[in-house]
Amino acid sequence: MKTLIKLFNILILSILLATHTGWAQWSATNSGVANTLWDVYFTDNNTGYAVGGYGTFLKTTDAGANWERLSPSFNHQVFSIEFKDESTGIAAGEYQYMTRTNNGGDSWYNVGNPATGWLFDITFVDEDLAYSVGYGGLILQSTNGGGSWSEVSSGVTDELRKVYFRNTTNGYIVGDNGVILKSTNSGDTWTSKTSGTSQKLRSITFFNDFGGLAVGDSGTVLSTQDAGESWITIDIGTSELLMDIVFSNSTDGYIVGDHGLLLKTTDAGSTWGTIHSGTDLLINSIHFPSADTGYMVGAEGTVIHTFNGGGTVGSQEVKVNNELIIYPNPANNILHLDYDNSSIIDFEILDISGRLIKSGYRKAAALNIGGLSPGLYIIKAQINSQIFTDKFMKK
Structure with a gap:
């Protein structure tokens, strides 16, 4: 079962890397x-x-x-x-x-x-x-x-x-x-x-x-x-x-x-x-x-x-209220999770192998990631009945 979870997370990461076109434009x-x-x-x-x-x-x-x-x-x-x-x-x-x-x-x-x-x-x-x-x-x-x-x-x-x-x-x-x-x-x-x-x-x-x-x-x-x-x-x-x-x-x-x-x-x-x-x-x-x-x-x-018009907008559209917004990306010590200030977010942070690094729950706010080693991570968040998966880079 753990192997399947790891494979699933790696697959999600690969898709996100392939579709995230907003990086490296500035x-x-x-x-x-x-x-x-x-x-x-x-x-x-x-x-x-x-x-x-x-x-x-x-x-x-x-x-x-x-x-x-x-x-x-x-x-x-x-x-x-x-x-x-x-x-x-x-x-x-x-x-x-x-x-x-x-x-x-x-x-x-x-x-x-x-x-x-x-x-x-x-x-x-x-x-x-x-x-x-x-x-x-x-x-x-x-x-x-x-x-x-x-x-x-x-x-x-x-x-x-x-x-x-x-x-x-x-x-x-x-x-x-x-x-x-x-x-x-x-x-x-x-x-x-x-x-x-x-x-x-x-x-x-x-x-x-x-x-x-x-x-x-x-x-x-x-x-x-x-x-x-x-x-x-x-x-x-x-x-x-x-x-x-x-x-x-x-x-x-x-x-x-x-x-x-x-x-x-x-x-x-x-x-x-x-x-x-x-x-x-x-x-x-x-x-x-x-x-x-x-x-x-x-x-x-x-x-x-x-020099290329500011790049292509990534997958996070911020007009709609039922989207989880994660920024900045890459991040130094603080990763912001924006959704609805009245909503509780259950989150998990995984490394690229699918290993659980950190988990918890909180209202939409700033998440302290200062203790993470530099590298690429997956964040999974459940808000009410919706599940969001994205990735971020820790500097």
């Missing part, structure tokens, strides 16, 4: 720093910039293979960077800090602005028009390519985290306490929209003229199908902190967040699947300079890239 590169990286932006597939803690400014000219450290005169958090062309870019951060380059990052000069607190995001709408948002409902507008800035009324006092324009006319801002603002006149005025949540919203994007998504704390995902006039909450099966969302084309989108979470959709957000990100750490930002080339940055100087 690769880490050495950034040369250990500070948190908050944002990444590429002007083309080869030339990019990353910013982060303690005034960290990085630049690559070889598609992320090597990074050099730039030297603007700032020693605090830098939260956002964006370029309007290959030469002109602006970065923003703590203490109303804003700095500008006109020569591809070779030199930087500080830009005065009326902010009194932190600036969390910055974006160019066109050659001349740019916006930055931040502390206390602050919206800054520049009409000369970031050379000078003036304040625009937001009508709110909450921290504003992200500003996004889907074209030169229609813009959106999200922030704390579920704030969503919309402009239909290139950002001159903004109106508040009902989000239906009090969660902190951290990022927003659109995949066509009407369909958009916003993400934030505690796994919050909001969807609109009427150009941002109304929003509904959708459940994609995670309670993780979600930091950023982007679309590389009209159908393929990505969400990144805590514990190395990387989700992908290939149907404009109708369903989401897990992709192996290559890290257990917080991912703060994701950027695609083209449909196939993407970059992510996060905690401890993490930089991860893909």
Whole structure:
């Protein structure tokens, strides 16, 4: 009987290995720093910039293979960077800090602005028009390519985290306490929209003229199908902190967040699947300079890239509530089992020979696997009357 069980487990493992196509699509590169990286932006597939803690400014000219450290005169958090062309870019951060380059990052000069607190995001709408948002409902507008800035009324006092324009006319801002603002006149005025949540919203994007998504704390995902006039909450099966969302084309989108979470959709957000990100750490930002080339940055100087469109979604679809979600994979010390917080999960961890290594039961939560030796394992979980079998790699 034991022999049959072992053969069954080996068969299951072989099938899983053959069908798991989400692995090895993203690769880490050495950034040369250990500070948190908050944002990444590429002007083309080869030339990019990353910013982060303690005034960290990085630049690559070889598609992320090597990074050099730039030297603007700032020693605090830098939260956002964006370029309007290959030469002109602006970065923003703590203490109303804003700095500008006109020569591809070779030199930087500080830009005065009326902010009194932190600036969390910055974006160019066109050659001349740019916006930055931040502390206390602050919206800054520049009409000369970031050379000078003036304040625009937001009508709110909450921290504003992200500003996004889907074209030169229609813009959106999200922030704390579920704030969503919309402009239909290139950002001159903004109106508040009902989000239906009090969660902190951290990022927003659109995949066509009407369909958009916003993400934030505690796994919050909001969807609109009427150009941002109304929003509904959708459940994609995670309670993780979600930091950023982007679309590389009209159908393929990505969400990144805590514990190395990387989700992908290939149907404009109708369903989401897990992709192996290559890290257990917080991912703060994701950027695609083209449909196939993407970059992510996060905690401890993490930089991860893909050159094949981010890979194929694995077998774990996370929109449906009756699926067991296992992540990150590979994992260091913590393996997350997400299902339904009210459900008890009976689990077994087996090695590749079918030998029982660990078993127990708990509500959907984080499972400590720190005592396991590095290698490939099978996890079997019974939830109510359903049995799930998957595999994971222990680093």
